[in-house]
Amino acid sequence: MTISAVLFDVDGVLLDSAAVHRRAWNSWSLARGLDPEKLWQLTFGRRPEDTVKDAAGHLDPVVERQVLDGLLAQERDSVLPVDGAADLLKELSDSPWAIVTSGDRAFVESRFAAAGLPLPAVRVYGSDVEHAKPAPDCFALAASRLGVAASACLVVEDAPAGISAAVAAGCTVIGVTTTHQEESLRQAHMCAASLTEVRNLLITHGLLART
Structure with missing residues (x-):
């Protein structure tokens, strides 16, 4: 893979x-x-x-x-970054990455700015597609904008609808158990309890260097 x-x-x-x-x-x-x-x-x-x-x-x-x-x-x-988000995104600065959300553009971008989180060049919002999650369109669009195949994308998702969308698009999916129990994320190819575990999986897949 x-x-x-x-x-x-x-x-x-x-x-x-x-x-x-x-x-x-x-x-x-x-x-x-x-x-x-x-x-x-x-x-x-x-x-x-x-x-x-x-x-x-x-x-x-x-x-x-x-x-x-x-x-x-x-x-x-009242919205804060998830623990480890800032460091993880900083480490990914030289790798292709995107955000794919059903959320509102203005809300997300203002929260990223307030939290000091970097925004990637590719950002897909619910308003960018006719059929949003659980349809695969949003992930297919992000992959296209990055210039890579959906099958070459690793998706990090916390919700069953998002995981269904990513799997349908042909992506590999990490389900993070921040809002749902692992049994609710069975469609994901693997699960992680935190962004620290996600980081370790990204290292395994060669997207981050070992330190």
Whole structure:
């Protein structure tokens, strides 16, 4: 197996944003008479508007996405980098890598700037594709922009929907157990409990030098 590039999901992988997203979704769902617990399970790795379509088909997903973005914007300062993210991305500065997220461009880029995380040249957001995760389009697009085959990409994902998308695109996938138990990430080719373990796997695949 030859790996040429790394594709990172953002929330739950590089940014510790679960608590912020949970508060936003709880507030939104309670205001609309929906069960917050059931709805929360539909959110991981997916565009908010796609979750709205599934959970509340009677609502306008475009309008509700704007409401959710507003709720998230109120808590931007509560989002921190995942432990080890800054060092790992710094080590990857000479290797091809990208972020592939269902998140909002403005939210992600402002959080990266605030956290001091570098942004790669290739960034794919949910708005960049017609069919977002769990469809494979976002990972195929990132690989194309990097100029490598999807089969030569190693994806780091924390959510089942993202893992399904990456596997469908033909990528090799590391599932990180930051938001889900390992048994929920069975489609991944391997699992890691932290970015330290991810770093060790990248060394194994020759994308990082041993120190």
